[in-house]
Amino acid sequence: MTESVPEPAGTDGGAGARAEEAAAEGTAAASGTAATVAAADGAAPAARPGKRDWRGRRPFWGGLLVLLGGAEILFTLRAPLPVVLHIGMQGLAGYLVPAVMALCGLLILFNPAQRLFYSILAVLASLASWVTSNLGGFLIGMLLGVVGACLTFGWLPDQPPRRGRQRRLERREERRAAKTASV
Numbered sequence: 001m002t003e004s005v006p007e008p009a010g011t012d013g014g015a016g017a018r019a020e021e022a023a024a025e026g027t028a029a030a031s032g033t034a035a036t037v038a039a040a041d042g043a044a045p046a047a048r049p050g051k052r053d054w055r056g057r058r059p060f061w062g063g064l065l066v067l068l069g070g071a072e073i074l075f076t077l078r079a080p081l082p083v084v085l086h087i088g089m090q091g092l093a094g095y096l097v098p099a100v101m102a103l104c105g106l107l108i109l110f111n112p113a114q115r116l117f118y119s120i121l122a123v124l125a126s127l128a129s130w131v132t133s134n135l136g137g138f139l140i141g142m143l144l145g146v147v148g149a150c151l152t153f154g155w156l157p158d159q160p161p162r163r164g165r166q167r168r169l170e171r172r173e174e175r176r177a178a179k180t181a182s183v
Contacts, residue, residue, distance in 0.1 A: 049172075058112035059119075059155035065148025066122045067105025072144060073098035073129050073137035093132040100125045101145050108152050115152050123149035 077094055104122035108115055126145030129136040136142025161169060 057157065059108055059115055059152040062115075062119070062148045062150075062152030062155060063105050063108030065105075065144050065151065066108060066119075066126075067102055067148075069126060069137070069141045069144030069146075069148060070098045070101030070103075070105060071141075073101065073133045073141035076134045076137040076141065093128075097125050097129045097132045098137070098141065101129070101141075105148065108148075112157070115155065119149040119152035122152070 074095070077098070101122055104118045104125065108118045108122070111118075123146055126136065126142050126149060129142050129145070133141075136145075160166070
């Protein structure tokens, strides 16, 4: 029933890289903090590739845009009365639609296996915000939601890395190989 999100192509599931990082962190913990050792080597801290890998295994920018669109619409609901162009239904729907958008944005980020359902729900909520919430947060929130939902819908988890990313990965592996050969 649920769709699994495979690791990016060209990797061995990240097990080898994670094992190397764990070994490096273990030696860093024995001789001091990882940031101190990384600063001495001139390399970036070990936490940075982890964040980048987390972001790469999910439709990050799509989910973030949907979340920001929902937050922007919720913010414009509290705008001063002279600024409000279209009050909308002023009831539960005015708050429920942007809350659903924000929830879809969070679910896209933290449960990417169901991204297609969440993106369809997010685009419907974004379009419904036109009627229920100050013209969709004065168009900005609605457009952020629609663009984010489209990015999420079009995201494919099993694509090989782009050329620039592939080159960076190859250079990182070469540096690791040179570092282990020198040790």
